[in-house]
Amino acid sequence: MQIVNRSIExxxxxxxxxxxxxxxxxxxxxxxxxxxxxxxxxxxxxTTALAINEFEPRLMDDLKxxxxxxxxETGSYKHxxxxxxxxxxxxxxxxxxxxxxxxxxxxxxxxxxxxxKLALGTYQSVMLFELDGxxxxxxxxQMWGEFKERRQLGVEQWxxx
Amino acid sequence: MQIVNRSIExxxxxxxxxxxxxxxxxxxxxxxxxxxxxxxxxxxxxTTALAINEFEPRLMDDLKxxxxxxxxETGSYKHxxxxxxxxxxxxxxxxxxxxxxxxxxxxxxxxxxxxxKLALGTYQSVMLFELDGxxxxxxxxQMWGEFKERRQLGVEQWxxx
Amino acid sequence: MQIVNRSIExxxxxxxxxxxxxxxxxxxxxxxxxxxxxxxxxxxxxTTALAINEFEPRLMDDLKxxxxxxxxETGSYKHxxxxxxxxxxxxxxxxxxxxxxxxxxxxxxxxxxxxxKLALGTYQSVMLFELDGxxxxxxxxQMWGEFKERRQLGVEQWxxx
Numbered sequence: 001m002q003i004v005n006r007s008i009e010x011x012x013x014x015x016x017x018x019x020x021x022x023x024x025x026x027x028x029x030x031x032x033x034x035x036x037x038x039x040x041x042x043x044x045x046x047t048t049a050l051a052i053n054e055f056e057p058r059l060m061d062d063l064k065x066x067x068x069x070x071x072x073e074t075g076s077y078k079h080x081x082x083x084x085x086x087x088x089x090x091x092x093x094x095x096x097x098x099x100x101x102x103x104x105x106x107x108x109x110x111x112x113x114x115x116x117k118l119a120l121g122t123y124q125s126v127m128l129f130e131l132d133g134x135x136x137x138x139x140x141x142q143m144w145g146e147f148k149e150r151r152q153l154g155v156e157q158w159x160x161x
Numbered sequence: 162m163q164i165v166n167r168s169i170e171x172x173x174x175x176x177x178x179x180x181x182x183x184x185x186x187x188x189x190x191x192x193x194x195x196x197x198x199x200x201x202x203x204x205x206x207x208t209t210a211l212a213i214n215e216f217e218p219r220l221m222d223d224l225k226x227x228x229x230x231x232x233x234e235t236g237s238y239k240h241x242x243x244x245x246x247x248x249x250x251x252x253x254x255x256x257x258x259x260x261x262x263x264x265x266x267x268x269x270x271x272x273x274x275x276x277x278k279l280a281l282g283t284y285q286s287v288m289l290f291e292l293d294g295x296x297x298x299x300x301x302x303q304m305w306g307e308f309k310e311r312r313q314l315g316v317e318q319w320x321x322x
Numbered sequence: 323m324q325i326v327n328r329s330i331e332x333x334x335x336x337x338x339x340x341x342x343x344x345x346x347x348x349x350x351x352x353x354x355x356x357x358x359x360x361x362x363x364x365x366x367x368x369t370t371a372l373a374i375n376e377f378e379p380r381l382m383d384d385l386k387x388x389x390x391x392x393x394x395e396t397g398s399y400k401h402x403x404x405x406x407x408x409x410x411x412x413x414x415x416x417x418x419x420x421x422x423x424x425x426x427x428x429x430x431x432x433x434x435x436x437x438x439k440l441a442l443g444t445y446q447s448v449m450l451f452e453l454d455g456x457x458x459x460x461x462x463x464q465m466w467g468e469f470k471e472r473r474q475l476g477v478e479q480w481x482x483x
Contacts, residue, residue: 001162001323003358003359003467003468005358005434005436022322026322036164036166036314037164037305038201038303038305040360040432040434042432042433042434042441044441044442044443044446045443045445045446046375046376046443046445046446051264051268052268052269053207053260053263053264053268054207054260056240056246058238058239058240058242058245058246059238059239059240059257059260061239061240062238062239062240062257062260062261063260063261063264066231066232066261070231070388070392071388077380077381077384078380078381078383078384079378079380079381079383079384081380084380085378085380096381096384099375099376099381099384099385100384100385100388102375103373103375103385103427104265104426105264106267106268106428107373107374107375107428107431107446108374108431108432108433109268109269110201110203110269110271110432111203111269112166112201112203112301112303113321114166114303114314114316114321115321117321117322118321118322119166119203119205119301119321120205120321120322121205121206121207121299123206123207124205124206124207124268124322138443140434140441142360142434142436144359144360144467145164145305146164153358153436155436160435160436160437160439160440160441160442161344161348161439161440161442161446162323183483187483197325197327197475198325198466199362199464199466212425212429213368213429213430214368214421214424214425214429215368215421217401217407219399219400219401219403219406219407220399220400220401220418220421222400222401223399223400223401223418223421223422224421224422224425227392227393227422231392265426266425267428267429270429270430271362271364271430271432272364272430273327273362273364273462273464274482275327275464275475275477275482276482278482278483279482279483280327280364280366280462280482281366281482281483282366282367282368282460284367284368285366285367285368285429285483306325306466307325
């Protein structure tokens, strides 16, 4: 049993955009040689989120409409009264809706790995939601379990809390 | 420390239905003899989902009303314009609402196991949501941690990605 | 590799309230000496929930408005027809909205730990949502991975199912 840390880096588009990060996760499965165990996928931002579902382009359009109906960008939010919040940077965005959308979706997802493969169903993809782009984003991907051979732990320079 | 894979199979009812799968998970805890560790419960479909809450029949009715208010079946969705989507099977359903409901709920849930028992609270049940039935459905259940004795890894025939 | 169980206990305020439990989780990371692995945070009640996001006071106000819009306390719910439910305690609350909010948020969150620290992003906090207070509440916190030294498993008296 061992633990291997990796991260997936993305530069995102403006506003709300959805990315299929399954190829990157599959590449990490292959590179690390993990055979059995789990992939923990963790969104490290408060205006990104995760979901596992069908990455069908027209459904992605529906999803954006859905999220905007739940938390309209033009709604009235206390978080967006920037002049009433202490110690905020000069480029602080008005993004309360992005936070609310993120909490409606997920921050952590755990995917079982069996026989060297993610045990995803036929139509399942792991999706990263950019909810306040454009930005540089990072997704933590921790693999643990039984590997073909000993691997470096990885991401030694990680800044955590 | 070891990993054991199992799956829970269900044949679901029409439309939206909610199933308490706690008894099946408890049976796997008992059968595998896991003492301490975790149960990873993973929904392997894009129109099923998981939640952990009180499985009270009248609350289940409220929950269906709630989900249908969030994502009405009769709404206008691009995903349901089947004639505009390439390479879909002839029996492709119009189920955009089911996908949206699924992403509002969960795909993966991790439950701690302590002293040979799921550390669920008194009123907590693990529920599988069928959001586009009827279908044959499968829930991945991966147990890992300390077991009473060595167990087979299990689910060797698993088709993953 | 080892597993260590801890719990976080809170006495909550009336109605809906949101608590930043990151300091308690960080204290458990430090106390147990975990270096690499994961923290599984598990809400053990059906009217509490978890989310990982920015704990900004004005955003917390927006979040309460958001949850109350999704599942209004004054809505009509079958779960609240207490006289139609068998075997309920005399102090059973009318809290269908609390359950619906909880399922919109999360029950389990898994946080990677690297180099002795939670791999949380700069603005991320782990939040416990009290959705039907005031109550005594308990959050399960299971750490597993590589520790500086051997620790007791902990929470031996845990009542599970």
